[in-house]
Amino acid sequence: MVTNSKKADWGVIRQSSAFHHLMQQKKAFILPSTIFFMVFYFILPVLTAFTSSLDGKVIGAINWAYIYAFAQFIMTWVLSHMYLKKAREFDQLAKKVKDDVEGKGESAK
Template sequence: MKKSGTEPPLYNYEAIAQSPDFKALKKKKRNFIIPIAAFFLLFYISLPILTSYTTILNKPAIGDITWVWVFALAQFIMTWALCMIYVSKANGFDKDAEAIIEKEKAGDYV
């Protein structure tokens, strides 16, 4: 069945977008995502840069294992750790978003 397009929206998205709670949530997310993304990119891109232009990681770390291998393994660990941190924070962001929706349902953003 085709919708006619005349149904009113479920929520007042314009009011939600202008609310201080939503703006605070966006700022909180941005303050988390930008530093985490910058750290990830710097950590990730440093391995190819260091291996291409320096020999600093070619020194042995443990026996015959060089720092290149340690750094590469650390990238896998870092990726999993950041993923777990992000999921934890995203759950909190979802709860905040649900609270904003509940406030809109209650008519607080009219």
């Protein structure tokens, strides 16, 4: 196990503009995508329990409820892929925070 001999000064990190930018970017992605996921996920049980809107047949015995349930798998994969792409950006921003705090960044001049 590798340990870092330097301890992070969270007070300095928390005050850096790069850290605020990182947190702003994360909130701008994570909050709306989480809300979308939760709404999309919970609409299926609500619609099937309280309405008959998903009862219509599409092909044979397959109705709209099955299509919607399958769409949830697709939505999960799409959101996961989107997060993977954004996580690369978050990693770059986190590296900038680290560089700024260590005095290597532009804002530390």
